[in-house]
Amino acid sequence: MLDPILQKKDEIEQKLNNYLLKGARRGFLLKRAATTSKDEVRSSMQSFLAKPSATSLTILLRSMFNSGVWVSKSTLELLFSLVRLVEQVNFDPSDEATLQILRSLQTDASDTCYSDAVIFKAILGERRYCHQNPAHVPLTTVNQCKVHLILISGVFNEIFSTAAFERGANHLKDQGIIDFTKISVNGRKSSRHNAELIHQQLLDMQKEFPGKKLWLLGYSKGGIDALHFLRSHSRQHPNIVGLSTIASPIMGTNHPNHRIIKFLTSFSKFKLYRAIDQGKDLFIQGLQNSLRSDIRHSWFFRNHEKLPRNIFYSALAFQASWHESHIWMMLTKLLFQSKHPNDGVVDVQFAQFPSFFEAHNLGITDGHHLVGTRSSEYPQEALLEALIIFLCYKKRIS
Numbered sequence: 001m002l003d004p005i006l007q008k009k010d011e012i013e014q015k016l017n018n019y020l021l022k023g024a025r026r027g028f029l030l031k032r033a034a035t036t037s038k039d040e041v042r043s044s045m046q047s048f049l050a051k052p053s054a055t056s057l058t059i060l061l062r063s064m065f066n067s068g069v070w071v072s073k074s075t076l077e078l079l080f081s082l083v084r085l086v087e088q089v090n091f092d093p094s095d096e097a098t099l100q101i102l103r104s105l106q107t108d109a110s111d112t113c114y115s116d117a118v119i120f121k122a123i124l125g126e127r128r129y130c131h132q133n134p135a136h137v138p139l140t141t142v143n144q145c146k147v148h149l150i151l152i153s154g155v156f157n158e159i160f161s162t163a164a165f166e167r168g169a170n171h172l173k174d175q176g177i178i179d180f181t182k183i184s185v186n187g188r189k190s191s192r193h194n195a196e197l198i199h200q201q202l203l204d205m206q207k208e209f210p211g212k213k214l215w216l217l218g219y220s221k222g223g224i225d226a227l228h229f230l231r232s233h234s235r236q237h238p239n240i241v242g243l244s245t246i247a248s249p250i251m252g253t254n255h256p257n258h259r260i261i262k263f264l265t266s267f268s269k270f271k272l273y274r275a276i277d278q279g280k281d282l283f284i285q286g287l288q289n290s291l292r293s294d295i296r297h298s299w300f301f302r303n304h305e306k307l308p309r310n311i312f313y314s315a316l317a318f319q320a321s322w323h324e325s326h327i328w329m330m331l332t333k334l335l336f337q338s339k340h341p342n343d344g345v346v347d348v349q350f351a352q353f354p355s356f357f358e359a360h361n362l363g364i365t366d367g368h369h370l371v372g373t374r375s376s377e378y379p380q381e382a383l384l385e386a387l388i389i390f391l392c393y394k395k396r397i398s
Contacts, residue, residue: 025134026078033074037067040161066161070375077377090366091125093136098122102139105393116390117363120316123389124365127382142177142385147213147241147397149180152198153372154220154248156187164219164372165246168380177388181205185225195228202237215397216243217387219372220346223248223315224296227307234308242312242396244387247343247369250315251350252296293350304357312396313359314387317351318343318367345369360394 044063048056092098101122104112112119123140130138149172153164163182172178183201185194202214214237218226223245230243307313319341340347346369353359371378391397 023078023082026074026081030071030074030078033070037071041067062159063161066375073375073377091129093126093129098125099139102126105140105389109394116314116360119393120360120362120386120390121365124383124386127386127389128379131379131382140389142172142175142388143392144176145178145215145388145392145397147178147215148209149178150202150214150216151180151182152185152216152218152222152226153182154187154218154222157185157222158187160373162374164222165217165380165384167374167376168372168384171381172384172388177385185222187221191221191225191228194225195232198225198229199233199236202240206237206239212239213397214240215391216240218243218245218248220247220369221249223250230307230311231303234311240308240311242314242391244314244316244391245351246316246372246383247318247346247351247367248315249293249296249346249350250353251300252293253346253350296350300354300357304354309358312391312394313353313357314362314391315352315359316362316387317346317348317364318369318371319348319364320344320366320368343367343369360390360396362390 041060041063044056044060048060101114101119104114105119105123126138126140130136149169151163151165151169157164166180166182169178169180173180183198185197205212205214216226218224223243226243226245227250230240234240320343340349341364342348343351348364352361367378370376371383372380388397
């Protein structure tokens with residue numbers, strides 16, 4: 001039996017080592033935020049000076065604002081981490097039940113008695129704990145993947161400087177785990193419109209990387225756009241191995257049915273509006289119809305058998321209380337109040353695949369709807385690592 005004094009000494013040394021590693025990691029993240037932001041603002045400034053216009057000015061202001069937010073939040077995260085010896089995460093590395101689940105990953109997936117949601121919760125918990133406390137030695141490992149990750153963002157992502165979860169994808173690329181490509185979709189258009197954009201861009205990728213296996217990752221409405229794409233064009237893209245959705249309203253959302261939205265869209269019936277609109281869809285009715293729960297339910301019931309069955313599907317939902325949310329999510333929770341748990345935008349009950357459809361429903365984890373933004377304090381790197389570990393365990397990707 002170890003001497004209690006020596007045992008305490010080892011514990012203090014371990015915590016101190018973790019503290020130093022944590023500070024170094026946060027410092028590296030701050031440096032990367034500052035360097036990337038400086039390059040981004042400089043590039044936007046040069047573009048504006050070379051060709052002044054309302055568009056280039058908007059891009060410059062967007063870059064300055066988003067970069068400022070990212071650097072400021074990274075600085076605060078570094079300062080907060082320096083005043084905490086150990087980061088508190090909703091994960092107990094000594095919990096025997098959790099350790100048993102993680103050890104079961106070393107066996108064949110067909111032998112497990114745990115649900116997909118239970119397994120993923122354990123993996124994500126450990127990966128988040130590792131990112132918050134770098135000295136911890138995990139039971140899980142992230143293997144290099146041969147598939148190519150495709151990021152598909154959601155509604156109005158144009159206001160941000162990067163694609164959803166691009167920061168996390170860059171981390172995986174830097175680690176040599178996986179490479180990725182961003183798909184450009186229109187945050188104001190319908191899923192039918194964006195499905196064509198996805199189709200054309202992936203056709204171009206096939207020419208450049210013939211035979212490359214692709215893993216689609218759809219965030220928010222990006223997941224719905226990906227489902228429409230697969231429904232219409234999957235035969236022309238046999239290299240797709242699966243689709244993972246994150247905070248996607250697979251079965252829709254009730255927000256378009258809110259009285260405020262209905263009141264505003266009622267003006268579209270007037271001739272004066274149609275004369276002004278001239279097909280511009282100022283009230284984004286195409287987008288609304290892509291998200292409405294009644295239309296989404298109907299679409300899925302009519303089309304789920306037409307989705308390709310030789311690929312995998314997975315879905316993850318987020319849940320956050322109003323005080324845990326991003327400021328914009330607090331406002332949406334205030335304006336579009338829901339009786340059901342949600343992430344500020346999507347009710348968790350609509351962010352999972354229905355039981356009659358074969359898919360990996362990965363359950364609900366804590367987080368608001370904007371955790372995929374570049375400046376988010378959420379460890380999106382850990383989330384993507386957890387997805388890779390889970391899908392490799394299930395032999396869905398390799």
